[in-house]
Structure formats: structure tokens, C-alpha cells
Amino acid sequence: MTLAAIDPPQLQRQSRRQSQRAWRAARVTLLAEFNQWGRVGSVLFMLLARTCLCFWLWQALYRSTSTSAGMNRSQATTYALLGVFYMSFRSVNRWANRDMMVQHMLDGTIAYWFLRPVTPRRYYCVRALGDLAYGGAWAALAYTVCRSTGLIAAPVSAAAGLGAAGSLVLGLAILYYLQQLIDLACFWTVVNFQLVVMYGIVQNVLAGALVPLWFFPGWFVGFDRWLPFQGTLNVPLSLYLGVLPMSGLVRDLALQAGWIALLAVLTALVWRRAGARVTVLGG
């Protein structure tokens, strides 16, 4: 069939159908990871090693004391291990596949993102959901195993568990938008390797993934409260452990939703500007 034989409404319908099937791109993560079983084994080994080392370190730290910064051994160990599992959400390594946004920018293949029957913003979202689902599966597996073996404590109540789960979903949405802003920076800087890595560190520190935020001085926690990072991890985990009361749940969730709305508007604006300045290296 020639292009001339296709009438515009037919083209539009075809385009809409293709757009509706865009979710299939989420499978790319799973297909890429399982293409090499060694990578799956690596993720499993590293998750196991991180979990064991983290557990033993925190058990050792509490050998000489029963409470520190108001946290007992079980709470601190649970928080630290949940922090390890949380990092699994970002365990997908797109480097090896040359599938990071900055690599597409350097290779010039970023141009294809703007030629598909799906907007680049939607494509990014679908792929990120695939990554989060894959990382989330590892986190869920680790959580289930550690809960069943008693390494980590249960949520203080069923309501706290549900509140923490809801807060975690919103926290992941914040994480998604923040990561997107960092990735989009390469439209202006061409390379953003250092920015991506630096963001990962700042995110882990300010979210409380490295050390529970309760161990930090008051001024640090007060400053961090004005940033979106706490909402990605510290809030859900604090709800899980009962450190944040359920009476403040609505306020906590509203704050997270506020950040999501703000970041969503910001990323939409940045995408619009980015589309106007795509650089295809090599001509």
C-alpha cells in the first residue's frame, strides 16, 4: 500500500492504535535483563550481599546499646534493610545496553524518540515504569524473604502498613520525576554522566537511604523537610515503623502529592523546551 492510498483519518487511526500499544515498550527492561541470565544472577547476589552486610552491621552497632536516637535495634535494622530494598527500584542498569538518555544523545539515536508515533515523554514514562516494575519485583522478593525469616519487623499496624504503601507509591512518583529532570539535563549539557551519579548520592543521603534521618542533627532534618527527597523514602518508612503518627498521614500524603504536581508541571515544561533543541551529534 502506498502512502497516497492512505487517507488522513486512516493514518490518524493507525497512529492512535500504535500509541495505545506503546505500553509494550515497558517489556524492554525485562527482555533485556533476562537476555543475559548472568545479569539476573548478579542482581540476586548483590542484593543478598547488601542485605546480609547491612543486617550484620546494624546488629553489631546495637551490641553495646539498646536504643539510639530513640530507635531500638529492630527499628534501625528494619529501616536500614528497607532502605537497601528501596535501592533495588533503581537496580536496572541501562548502561550495558547503551539505552540511557545521555547515550542516545551521544549516539544521535535520541532523534528516533521524536519520530515514533508515541511522544518522547510518554515513551520515557513507559520505559521508566518497566524499570520500576522490574526493580520493585526484586524489592518485593527481598521484603517477603526477610519478613518470613524475621530479619525485619512488621508494620506497627495494618493501617500503618497501608499508609506506608500508599506513601511509597507517591514517593516513587517523586523519584520518577526527579530522575526525569536529571536525564533531561543532557538536552542542554549533551553529557550528564556526573550529574546522574551525583544525583544518586544526594538522593540517597537526603532521602535517608544511607543513614536513617533520625540520626542526623535537627538542623539537617529541618532543612531536608523543605526538599522533595524525604517523601521518597523517609516518610513511607517512618509511617511503617510508627515514627510518624497515622494522625498526620493525610498531611504527609498531601505534601507528597504537592511535590508530584509541581514536578509534573516542571518536567512537562522542560520536555517542551527539550524538543525544540534536540542535538543530533554527527550532523
Place this chain on the structure above:
Amino acid sequence: MSILNPLRTPGPADAGLPMRAYRSVRGTPARWALYGRITALNFKAQASYRGEFLLGLLFGLVWQGALVLFAGVLLLRFPGLGGWTQGDVLLIAAMRLLSHGGYVAFFPNVSNLSFLVQQGNVDGYLLRPLPLYRQVLLARFPINSLGDLLAGVGVFAVALARLDVAWTPVKALYVAAGIIGGMLVEGSLQTALSIAAFRFTGLATWTAWVDETLSTYGNYPLNVLPGAVRGTLTFGLPLAFIAYLPASIVTGHAGTTGVPAWLAAASPAVGLLLFLAVKAGWYGSVRWYQSPGG
């Protein structure tokens, strides 16, 4: 073709190798001048992306600063970790940071070998009249190293102020040797890991994991961990030799490490021997190299 044998420095008899190219790198001063020119060009290339360059300078400081923050918070909240005073633990952290700073200054490109292979750079290296390992080390200017070294110097200054050690020239020299030994242990680990890059992609997660494990658990006295874990981190992933064991000699904790005192004292030599053995193994493994072009 002998030129493709990276085990030795090529000679004039090597077919296809321009004599002038070979002569230009013959002799130690000429070689160092060449390394200097390559490094200067790499520096210039990276400085052309100004924002990225500045972030690179900051990166080491932020990453190591975050880990020192982690260690500092734990030290304040849990004093007397494993029977070590704050100053003693800070010496471990400082020695590890300085070792890591040295590693980042000299060996960081080894951990990026999988990318160099993927981009086809190694094909080019095999045709040049310089040893392959050296070319890998010179592939990119380590802009992160400045921040890493700064973090190390800062923590070392704090540790010195808090340490209760009677310093002698021998002890000071031992600390310096320990730092170099630690750098070689880290370089050996990443070099050993990079062997897999000759055949497999996706090694970045492993190199990052090793880096993260050394950076996170290399700052503490390992005697707080269960015996089996301590053994694994001493003889499996030899993290203990980077800073913990040499610091135990300086601070007088060698008896609590669970390792014979002579072995703990020999940590700098362990680093050197490990590096030489791994480097020989690395060259021996080049025959596994599979070009991305097939």
C-alpha cells in the same frame, strides 16, 4: 601478528609498526613525556564540557563526603565501635579515603574497561606501540580524583587531631606504605574484575558494587562483624588489607583482628603482591578478548 601481543613492548621488528612511532616512545623520559601529552589532551577533552567537568571535580568530594557523613553519624551515635576509639576509627576511614583517592587518580579507567571494549577502543589500543594496560589507565583523565583526595586529607587531619598515638618516623612511613598498599589492593580488585570485560558486557554493576562495598564497609573496624563475614572480607574480597589491618598496627589493635599480627603488618606488601599477580593474570587473559565488531 606479534604486534597484537600486548604482553610485551613491541620492537622494531614488528611488522606494520611505523619505526618512528616506536622510536618516539622508546626510553623512559620519552614515554613519560608521551603519557603527559596524552593526559593533557584527555584533560582538555573533558574540560570542554564545563558543567560536567566542574561536577566531576565535586563528585568525589560529595560521594566520599556522604560516606564519611554515614561513618561520622554512626561514630557519634555508637561510640567505642568494636573497642576502637573515635580517633582510631577515623584513621581507618582516612587511610581508606586516601587509598581510594590514589586509586581514582591512577586506576579508575580499569573499572570502565567494559565501556572501552563496547566502544571498540580496545581494538585501537592493540594496534598502538604501548602496553595495553597502560593505555587503559590513560584512557580518560580522572577528574574525580581531586575531590576524593581532598576528602581523604580532611578526614586524615581530623583523625590526627583525635588520635592518641606516639608518632615516630617509622609509623608515619608505615601509614604512607599502608595507603599505597590499599590503593594497590583496590586497583587489583577492579583489575581482576575487568578481566571479565574481555568477554562480557554489563560489568558496570559489578564494578559499582565492589566500589560501594569497599566505600561503605571499609571505614569500620571489621571485628564488629561475625567471624565468617570478617574472614570473607579479609581473604575473599580483601577489603581488610586496604585500611583496617594497617590501621590496627598503628593503633595497637592488631590482636583483635583475628589475623596473625605479621600478616596484618605485611598489608602494604600484600597489596603490591596482589597487584603484580593480578596484572600478570590480566595480560594472560587478553587472549579471551572478543572485539565488539566480531
